[in-house]
Amino acid sequence: MKKILLKNARVVGADGIDEKDVVISGGKILKVCESGEGEDLLANIVDEKSEVTKAADREEGSGEQSFKIGSESDAKSVRTDLGGEGLMGHSLHSCLIIDCSADDTYVLPGLIDAHVHFREPGLTAKGDFASESRAALAGGITTIFDMPNTVPPTSTYEAFKEKVELAKEKCLCNFKLFAGMGGSGAPRYGGANSNRFGFAVEIKKIAKDKKLSRFLAGVKVYMGCSTGCMAGGVDGLERILVEKSLREVPVVVHAEDQNCLNENVEKFDAAVPASHGEARPVECAVEGVKIACHLAKKYDRPIHIAHVTSRVELDVIKKFKDEKVTLGRGLAKEDGEAVTSRGAAKKVVPLITCEVSPRHLFLSDEMYGQFGHLLKVNPPVRSKEIVGDLWNAIYDGEVDIFASDHSPHTLGEKGTEGSGLQGHFPRNAGSCLGSGSGLRPAEAGLPSGMPEVQTMLPLLLNEVSHGKFGLKDIVRMACCNPARIFGLEKVGCVADGYRADLVIVDLGEKYEITRESLLYKCGWSCYEGRVLKGRVKKVILGGEIV
Ligand SMILES: [Zn+2]
Numbered sequence: 001m002k003k004i005l006l007k008n009a010r011v012v013g014a015d016g017i018d019e020k021d022v023v024i025s026g027g028k029i030l031k032v033c034e035s036g037e038g039e040d041l042l043a044n045i046v047d048e049k050s051e052v053t054k055a056a057d058r059e060e061g062s063g064e065q066s067f068k069i070g071s072e073s074d075a076k077s078v079r080t081d082l083g084g085e086g087l088m089g090h091s092l093h094s095c096l097i098i099d100c101s102a103d104d105t106y107v108l109p110g111l112i113d114a115h116v117h118f119r120e121p122g123l124t125a126k127g128d129f130a131s132e133s134r135a136a137l138a139g140g141i142t143t144i145f146d147m148p149n150t151v152p153p154t155s156t157y158e159a160f161k162e163k164v165e166l167a168k169e170k171c172l173c174n175f176k177l178f179a180g181m182g183g184s185g186a187p188r189y190g191g192a193n194s195n196r197f198g199f200a201v202e203i204k205k206i207a208k209d210k211k212l213s214r215f216l217a218g219v220k221v222y223m224g225c226s227t228g229c230m231a232g233g234v235d236g237l238e239r240i241l242v243e244k245s246l247r248e249v250p251v252v253v254h255a256e257d258q259n260c261l262n263e264n265v266e267k268f269d270a271a272v273p274a275s276h277g278e279a280r281p282v283e284c285a286v287e288g289v290k291i292a293c294h295l296a297k298k299y300d301r302p303i304h305i306a307h308v309t310s311r312v313e314l315d316v317i318k319k320f321k322d323e324k325v326t327l328g329r330g331l332a333k334e335d336g337e338a339v340t341s342r343g344a345a346k347k348v349v350p351l352i353t354c355e356v357s358p359r360h361l362f363l364s365d366e367m368y369g370q371f372g373h374l375l376k377v378n379p380p381v382r383s384k385e386i387v388g389d390l391w392n393a394i395y396d397g398e399v400d401i402f403a404s405d406h407s408p409h410t411l412g413e414k415g416t417e418g419s420g421l422q423g424h425f426p427r428n429a430g431s432c433l434g435s436g437s438g439l440r441p442a443e444a445g446l447p448s449g450m451p452e453v454q455t456m457l458p459l460l461l462n463e464v465s466h467g468k469f470g471l472k473d474i475v476r477m478a479c480c481n482p483a484r485i486f487g488l489e490k491v492g493c494v495a496d497g498y499r500a501d502l503v504i505v506d507l508g509e510k511y512e513i514t515r516e517s518l519l520y521k522c523g524w525s526c527y528e529g530r531v532l533k534g535r536v537k538k539v540i541l542g543g544e545i546v
Helices: 038-048 050-059 129-138 157-170 199-208 233-241 258-267 275-279 282-299 311-318 365-375 384-395 456-464 471-485
Strands: 003-012 017-025 028-034 088-092 095-099 105-109 111-116 141-146 174-179 216-222 251-254 303-305 324-327 347-350 352-356 502-512 531-541
Touching: 003 038, 003 471, 003 502, 017 038, 028 038, 105 471, 111 129, 111 456, 111 471, 129 141, 129 157, 129 531, 141 216, 157 174, 157 199, 174 199, 199 216, 199 233, 216 233, 233 251, 233 282, 251 282, 258 275, 258 282, 275 365, 282 303, 282 311, 311 352, 311 384, 456 471, 456 502, 456 531
Parallel strands: 003 095, 003 105, 111 141, 141 174, 174 216, 216 251, 251 303, 303 352
Antiparallel strands: 003 017, 017 028, 088 095, 105 502, 324 347, 502 531
């Protein structure tokens, strides 16, 4: 494994930016030291191990070689594909030095995306672990948590185990998986999970299995229906919260109240894409958040609210902001052993945490005319005014994390491909629709969701140039907080001993998001055509440049 030195790197943390040298070895960040000290440090490590290294090197047939770090004079500098001025990398044997001193170049921890749908198994026409994780890495995301609404759903011990094996084999970045309840396809496993109340037994089995529990991100509860029909409703959420032996397992809630959705469902008219917003109004999300927060309080159990869409939902959450829960103390034990995926150390955590997804920040409901059903997501995109308020809440630090909710569907499934009413929407209606494609307004079962994982960080970087929002906020919300909330250790921060998952970005570079640049299997994005300032230049995953 290569040693890497990031020289004169502007390292971004949740509190600010420091110029440092970052020494990477053995897949970890060995040392974050003062600028200029990195080369000496690296030379010392190499000296200590030189005998071994030389022997190994001879075996490879490269003969006598010094492992002294190259000085400026002997550096046969190789321009890395970073492209930017001054971003030189020179590789000397097993050491790679990357000079990060160029203007606008910053080093961030690799992002942790706590909410993606990579669609495998069973829905691989939309995406799979290989394709979507490649896109994630291209977008600076080095860790993902995959959602359970696949086919079969990840709602049994067996399904979870199979999915772990699949992801181990194919996922190119770090991963954890959510378990869920019920869902379409569940009968394949039948038994304990054939109804939603059997699922807690399955989750316990996963959480107790040491080999599997380290891949368990948490439990996802859908209060309202969405892709995969995994809705557990209020009683499903209550069922998991009441389960004391699962107290340490994070619970993520899709908080749209099903009763409210039922009352509004008639408002959806497939011929009018914007009607999706009326069928799933803000009120349903607010109601869902209210119920979820009160249940969390009732059972003294932390929950994480997925994809908050408005200020009103945040106002509900705000009422609980001083509520804390102590974890890791007096764990309920079953068969003599407490089950945990969050580590058993005692800690006090907030009762409620929440996330916002890029679609609710960078898209809004006046874009239905441009994108049609491509814009259909759950919960729906909101008005420009609501989006503005949500941004203000982010500037005020009211949102814990950014998570992409990457949820690809093919253009065909979105009803924008093949025969149909071409020209129903304005031609050139965003490159999303592409030329020669049209919508079939009468298409039944138009799925909700859109790809986001490759563009989340670029869109956020672009926002930094507007000034109200800083790189440190991105690091806080997409690295530190997800690691803290979901109990990940030694990731999400550029610090000694942490996993060497890093992203080098150029805040100054301007470019356009083109369809060709997208690595998604579904091949489209509602952000195509956007010109952004700020680009992901290089990603280091576990000490390797990818
Ligand atoms: Zn989702």
